[in-house]
Amino acid sequence: MRTHEAGALHGDFDYSALRPGWLGVPEDVNTLLPQLWAQNVERADDGVLHIGGISVEALAAEFGTPAYVFDEDDFRARCRAWIEAFEGADVFYASKAFCSKAVLRAAAEEGLFVDVCTAGELAVALAAGLAPARLGLHGNNKSFAELRQAVEIGVGRIVADSFTEIERIEAIAAELGKRPNVMIRVNVGVEAHTHEFIATAHEDQKFGFSLAGGAAYDAARRVIQAEHLELLGLHSHIGSQIFDTAAFEISAARVARLHAKLQTDFSVQIPEMDLGGGFGMAYTSQDDPQPPADIAASLRKIVDEECTAAGIDVPRLSIEPGRSLIGPTMFTLYQVGTVKPVTLAGSAARLYVSVDGGISDNIRTALYDATYSATLASRSSDATPALARVVGKHCEAGDIVVKDEFLPADVAPGDLIAVPGTGAYCRSMGSNYNHVPRPPVVAVRNGEARVILARETVDDLLRLDVG
Ligand SMILES: Cc1ncc(COP(=O)(O)O)c(C=O)c1O
Ligand SMILES: N[C@@H](CCCC[NH3+])C(=O)O
Numbered sequence: 304m305r306t307h308e309a310g311a312l313h314g315d316f317d318y319s320a321l322r323p324g325w326l327g328v329p330e331d332v333n334t335l336l337p338q339l340w341a342q343n344v345e346r347a348d349d350g351v352l353h354i355g356g357i358s359v360e361a362l363a364a365e366f367g368t369p370a371y372v373f374d375e376d377d378f379r380a381r382c383r384a385w386i387e388a389f390e391g392a393d394v395f396y397a398s399k400a401f402c403s404k405a406v407l408r409a410a411a412e413e414g415l416f417v418d419v420c421t422a423g424e425l426a427v428a429l430a431a432g433l434a435p436a437r438l439g440l441h442g443n444n445k446s447f448a449e450l451r452q453a454v455e456i457g458v459g460r461i462v463a464d465s466f467t468e469i470e471r472i473e474a475i476a477a478e479l480g481k482r483p484n485v486m487i488r489v490n491v492g493v494e495a496h497t498h499e500f501i502a503t504a505h506e507d508q509k510f511g512f513s514l515a516g517g518a519a520y521d522a523a524r525r526v527i528q529a530e531h532l533e534l535l536g537l538h539s540h541i542g543s544q545i546f547d548t549a550a551f552e553i554s555a556a557r558v559a560r561l562h563a564k565l566q567t568d569f570s571v572q573i574p575e576m577d578l579g580g581g582f583g584m585a586y587t588s589q590d591d592p593q594p595p596a597d598i599a600a601s602l603r604k605i606v607d608e609e610c611t612a613a614g615i616d617v618p619r620l621s622i623e624p625g626r627s628l629i630g631p632t633m634f635t636l637y638q639v640g641t642v643k644p645v646t647l648a649g650s651a652a653r654l655y656v657s658v659d660g661g662i663s664d665n666i667r668t669a670l671y672d673a674t675y676s677a678t679l680a681s682r683s684s685d686a687t688p689a690l691a692r693v694v695g696k697h698c699e700a701g702d703i704v705v706k707d708e709f710l711p712a713d714v715a716p717g718d719l720i721a722v723p724g725t726g727a728y729c730r731s732m733g734s735n736y737n738h739v740p741r742p743p744v745v746a747v748r749n750g751e752a753r754v755i756l757a758r759e760t761v762d763d764l765l766r767l768d769v770g
Contacts, residue, residue, distance in 0.1 A: 318690070321707040322674065324589045328690075332709050333683040338585045339676055339723045341374030341632045343747070350683030352721055355747040359636055359680045359719050362752060366745050368638040368719065369660035371730055373755065375409060375748040378632040378726075382413035385624060388595035395439055397580050397625030398424050400727035404431040405746060405755035406629065411437065416459070418623050422449045425458075435459065439577075439623075441488075443509050451475050454483045462486045462538050462577075464511060469525050469532070476531035484535035485526050486577060487512060489519040491557045495542040495550040495581070510540070514557055523565050534571070536618060537562050540579025543626060548593060548601055551578070555605045563613030573618060578602055580623040584630040586724045587674050592627065626727035633726030633744070635664060636680065637704075639718045640696065647690075654691040656710060658720055661695010662702040663739045665722070665729045669701045677705045681719035684711035693720060697737050730756065738764055 318325040335346055343355045352359045354372055362372060385394045395418040396410040402424050407417055408431045418439040419425045428438055435456040440449070443464040450468070453461050454475045463469050463485050476483055490511030512518040519537070526534040539558045541550055555578055566573055583592050603620070610617045637658035644652045667673040677693050689712035693705040704722055714720075733741045740759035745752050 321690075322587065322589070324587075325707075328688050329709050330688075332678065332688045332711055335678065336588055336676075338590075339587070339631070340634070341377040341723075342380065343374045343377060344634065344723075346683060352678070352680040352719075354634075355752075356750045357747055357752055359721065362745060363636060363638065363681075363719055365752070366743060366754065367758065368636050369658065369664055369742040370636050370758075371633045371664075371725060371742055371744045371756075372636055372721075373406075373633045373726065373744055373746040375405075375632075375746045378406065378629060379409055379413050381628050381632065382410055382415050385595045385622075385628065386414050388599040389620070389622060392599075392620035392622065395577075395580075395621060395623040396628055397623045398428065399731060400625030401629045401633075401729075401731050402427050403744065403756045407431040407433060410628075416621070420445075422446070422452065425449070425452065429456075439486075443511075447471055447475075451479075454479055454481050457481075458483070460484045460486050460535050460577075462488050463522065463526070464488045466522065466525065469522060469529070473529050473531050482531055482533050485532050486535050486538040486575070487519060487522045487526065489514050489537050489539045489558055489561065491539050491541065491554045493541045493550050493554045493557075495545045495547065514561060519561060520565070523561075524569065527565070527569050527571055534565075534573055536573050536575035536577060537565075538577040538579065540623065541581055543581045544583045545581045546583040546590070546592065548598065551581075551598070552601055552605045554578070555602050556609055559606050559609030560613070562618060563610065563615050566615050567613070572616075575621060576606065576618040577621040577623065580625050580627070582624050582627040584627050584724065584727070587676050589674075595627075630724055630727035633729075634721045634723040635660065635704075635725045635729065635742070637693075637720045637722070639714060639716050639720055641716060642714055651690070654689050654710065654712070654714065656691050656693050656714055656720065657696060658693055658704065659696060660739070660742060661697045661704060662699060663695070663697060663734050663736045664742050665704050665725060666732050666734065667728055668703050668706060669699075670732075672706075674707075675705045675722050675724060677708045677710065677720050677722045679711055679714055679718055680721035684713055686711040686713035688712070689714075693722065697739065699736075735759070735764055740764065 347353045395416040416437045420441040436459045438458045439460040440453045441462045488511040512522045526532045641657045643655040688709035691710040695702040743758035744756035746755045
């Protein structure tokens with residue numbers, strides 16, 4: 304096995320410039336930080352990562368790599384934690400984060416509702432046996448067919464995002480003789496501190512009706528006055544991977560004020576209010592998510608205060624976490640193909656560790672400059688920690704899975720690498736770039752592993768190539 308000289312790798316390189324909080328070379332790269340891993344993952348005495356008692360070696364041998372490995376009990380526990388924290392409110396699992404029958408069924412079994420935003424996600428929810436009344440439909444451009452299906456089967460709530468859509472839903476409802484529950488997606492104008500591409504409540508973006516500009520008020524009025532529509536409530540969602548509770552609080556206060564104004568102006572009772580998702584999760588040691596109970600307490604307090612001040616009843620709340628429920632419950636298991644040292648400044652070097660997946664199973668690093676961590680999973684090592692970059696096999700320089708990480712300097716072809724926190728927006732945003740088939744999802748529960756989403760094959764891709 305080839306090793307790399309520690310001196311040549313480290314030099315006097317300034318690691319703090321790479322990742323906030325990094326002061327130097329860590330002493331130990333074998334210990335797993337609990338906040339980054341699903342609850343049933345541990346490094347066993349033999350140095351190998353295990354999940355629910357099953358070694359990653361065994362998983363790789365049976366299911367191949369790359370593979371997403373899912374800790375189902377951890378997911379169920381997170382579902383229960385959010386439900387408990389938001390007791391008396393409805394928790395919707397945002398299926399865009401990760402959508403498969405087994406996961407939606409597990410969420411429903413734990414008492415969650417599910418939100419979908421396309422006919423595809425709706426089809427999965429229905430195939431999983433979920434009752435339409437326990438679903439919500441989102442999206443800024445739902446097709447006529449999607450809206451019609453939702454009204455026809457009785458989806459519990461349709462979140463309207465434009466005046467065009469309100470007209471369409473009403474026409475469909477009139478035609479089918481139904482009275483669907485409609486929510487109005489309000490753009491509250493909050494600049495959430497997250498990546499620009501995943502913030503959704505500043506003025507200049509595509510989602511929702513502007514609160515400041517009066518469109519949200521007008522849209523709600525249209526629904527209140529529509530013969531065939533029921534205004535269930537207002538809805539807001541300010542973005543994703545947000546840690547700044549002040550942003551959620553400002554948003555909740557603004558929505559509550561509009562809610563009160565509408566009730567007063569039109570003498571109606573608006574029963575619900577949805578405060579969206581977006582609660583951040585830990586990808587690295589620098590991320591410090593708030594416990595669900597604290598988030599619930601601060602949001603409830605704001606809504607209660609606003610409603611009391613306006614002299615109205617507090618509506619039933621709902622929230623829609625996606626990432627915080629599913630994100631931490633999976634890790635991606637890769638096999639190392641090549642290791643290449645590349646010189647940085649001075650005497651410092653970086654190991655480019657190429658794995659058998661990449662941008663096709665995790666686009667978030669390239670798309671959002673997202674930060675992930677990685678560990679050597681098939682063994683522990685006493686070798687000196689080396690600055691590394693975990694890269695994929697795609698024809699793209701930006702094909703980076705983990706931009707900066709310390710791995711043992713003896714990491715070598717054949718080793719298994721695990722990247723935690725890949726449950727949300729990795730498989731669901733996966734692609735077939737370079738005709739690399741998408742990896743399977745292997746669920747582990749009660750000491751047993753089963754495939755819940757099969758590995759795509761090149762034959763699957765060729766079947767579509769009908770030219
Ligand atoms: C309307 C809506 N609800 C919920 C979510 C889930 O967000 P997250 O996965 O960040 O909790 C999203 C995605 O950002 C969304 O657009
Ligand atoms: N897909 C994004 C977040 C957007 C979520 C949907 N509105 C991510 O990976 O972080």
